[in-house]
Amino acid sequence: MEDELGGGDLPPGEWWVVDPAEGNVNHLRGLPGWAVTATLVRGNRPVLTAVHLPLTGETYTASAGGGAHLDGRPLRVSDTEDLGLGLVATSQARPDEDEAVVRRVGVSITAMLSTALVVRASVPATLHLLTVAAGRVDAFWQFAGARADLLPGALLVTEAGGRVSDAGGRPWTPGGESSLAAAPGVHGQAVAALTR
Structure with a gap:
């Protein structure tokens, strides 16, 4: 997809959605909050993703049914109930x-x-x-x-x-x-x- 700010459903099939500078306003201003992302989408559902934060060296990955990880360590959402x-x-x-x-x-x-x-x-x-x-x-x-x-x-x-x-x-x-x-x-x- 050419438009990085594009929204809406993707056409049928498999697509790679890639952003070489997600949070580019932060990148341009010298702030650390930006990343490089690549996500495989099938039928408008993400099935595989990698997000790399160049300034911290962290890499987040996930695959459908395979869990989510930060640098190979499993991730879990919070257990907050209030x-x-x-x-x-x-x-x-x-x-x-x-x-x-x-x-x-x-x-x-x-x-x-x-x-x-x-x-x-x-x-x-x-x-x-x-x-x-x-x-x-x-x-x-x-x-x-x-x-x-x-x-x-x-x-x-x-x-x-x-x-x-x-x-x-x-x-x-x-x-x-x-x-x-x-x-x-x-x-x-x-x-x-x-x-x-």
């Missing part, structure tokens, strides 16, 4: 986002500020999803979004035992209008906060 004690994160989908999506993001951040312990907001989405898979962050949500940002993390979170859905709790697809990745113990609470 979102009021949770650390959550969100990300801006794109710089030129539609005004309705921007407003929805603002409302969701406000809802989470009154529900979760701490709310983080930064880019890129992939790095937040890595932290959910590693059990460091309890939930991540985003409205709209680019395939390259969400596909690697969706597989990593699922394979680490997390739940990935849309913000309303329905099955997530790359063509959906939202995404939510969370530890099972807080997923329902996050859906409730995002759908108030």
Whole structure:
């Protein structure tokens, strides 16, 4: 795919979705939050992914049914069961986002500020999803979004035992209008906060 910010479902078949500088605004500003990603997608489902963080040397990998790993060590999402004690994160989908999506993001951040312990907001989405898979962050949500940002993390979170859905709790697809990745113990609470 030529458009790194492209969203929506992929055409039928197998596709590699690659981003050589996921979080390129961070890369350009000298911040450490960027990665190189490659994800194999079959039938709009990620089945194999690798995410490498050049500045830390960490490599996250996952395969459908094979688990999620950080430098070969298994990953597990957090066991948090109270979102009021949770650390959550969100990300801006794109710089030129539609005004309705921007407003929805603002409302969701406000809802989470009154529900979760701490709310983080930064880019890129992939790095937040890595932290959910590693059990460091309890939930991540985003409205709209680019395939390259969400596909690697969706597989990593699922394979680490997390739940990935849309913000309303329905099955997530790359063509959906939202995404939510969370530890099972807080997923329902996050859906409730995002759908108030």
